[in-house]
Amino acid sequence: MPAALSEILGDLITVNHRLTRLAAYAAHDSESPAIWRTLSVLRQTGPMRLGDLAVRSRVSQPTATKLVSHLAARGWTTRQPDPLDARVALTSITPAGEAALTDWRRRLGLALLPAFADLPTADIETLERMIGILRDRVDRTEVGDRRELAADGVPA
Amino acid sequence: MPAALSEILGDLITVNHRLTRLAAYAAHDSESPAIWRTLSVLRQTGPMRLGDLAVRSRVSQPTATKLVSHLAARGWTTRQPDPLDARVALTSITPAGEAALTDWRRRLGLALLPAFADLPTADIETLERMIGILRDRVDRTEVGDRRELAADGVPA
C-alpha cells in the first residue's frame, strides 16, 4: 500500500533539508544557496523585473533586492532601466554570472560525486526523472500566489 | 545519451534549493528548516552527544549548540548529563518534539499537496524511490568526514 502523497511530500522536504547541508558541506561553498538559486532563475527565465524575480524565487521583494545587490556587486548581474517605466529596472545575468553558475554546478557535482559514485544505473535514471518532475512542479506552481498553496484548514 | 552523474547532482541541488523556498512559502513555516532538520536527526538516531549531532546534521559544533538551545527553549529537546563524563550531555527529543515534528510534516504535506495533486502514479512512485535513495546516501555519507567529500583538484 503506497504512502499518502502528503506524507511523501513531507519526506521529500525533510531529506531535502539534509541534502542541502550535505551539499554545502561537501562543496565548501563560499556563496549561499540563495545566490545560486537567484542566478538559476535569471538564467532560466531571462531578464526580468525585480518583483517577478521575487515571485519566481519565492522570496519577498526586499529579499530579492538584497540578493540582486549582492549579485551586481560580484558582477554577475546587471540592471537596465525600462524606457517605458522609470520605476522598473530589468535584471539580467551577465556572462560572468553564467560562468560562475556553470562553475558552481561543476564543482558541486564533483564534490558530491564520491557519495553517489556507486549508484546503480537504474537509480541514476530515477534521479533524473525525479529532477524533471520537481522542476516542472516548481516552475508550474510559481505562477500561483501564496493563498492558493496554503490549503485552508491548515493551521498556521 | 545520459547526462554525466556530476551534472545530474548539480541539477539535483539546484532544484532542491528552489523546492526549499517553495515549501517554506507554501507552509507559512514559522520555524526554520534547521529546527526541523535537527529534530529529524534526533528522532532518527536517538539521544546523542552534541558533537555527534553536529556531524550527522552537517553543521559546525557551535551551530549545533545554538539549535539545541532553541529546541530546548521550545521544550522539544532535553539534555541529560552523562554520568561517565561530566563534559557530555546527551540530547534527546521530547514527546512534544515528536509531536511538533509530526505536525510539521503533516502541515507541510498538505500545503504542498495542491502543487502535486495531479501527479501520475508512476511519478509518485519515482518520488518515493528517489527519496529512499537520497536518504540512504545522506545517512551513509554522514559517517565520513569533510575531506573525503571534497574531491582534490576542485578549487575552493
Add this chain to the structure above:
DNA sequence: GTATATACATAGCCGGGCTATGTATTGTAC
C-alpha cells in the same frame, strides 16, 4: 492637478551559518 496605485529601496529585526576562542573535564606522563 490631486489622489491612488505601483515598483522598488531602506530600515531594522531575528535566525542560521561560520571561525576563533574560552572553560571545564578527562586522560596521560612521569
Add this chain to the structure above:
DNA sequence: GTACAATACATAGCCCGGCTATGTATATAC
C-alpha cells in the same frame, strides 16, 4: 599525584538570508 595535553561543549562576534513595515519615486485615474 601533579602537570600537561586532549576533549566536549559554550561563548563571542561576524555575515548573510529571511521577514515586516515603511519610505520614495513614478505612473495612472479622474
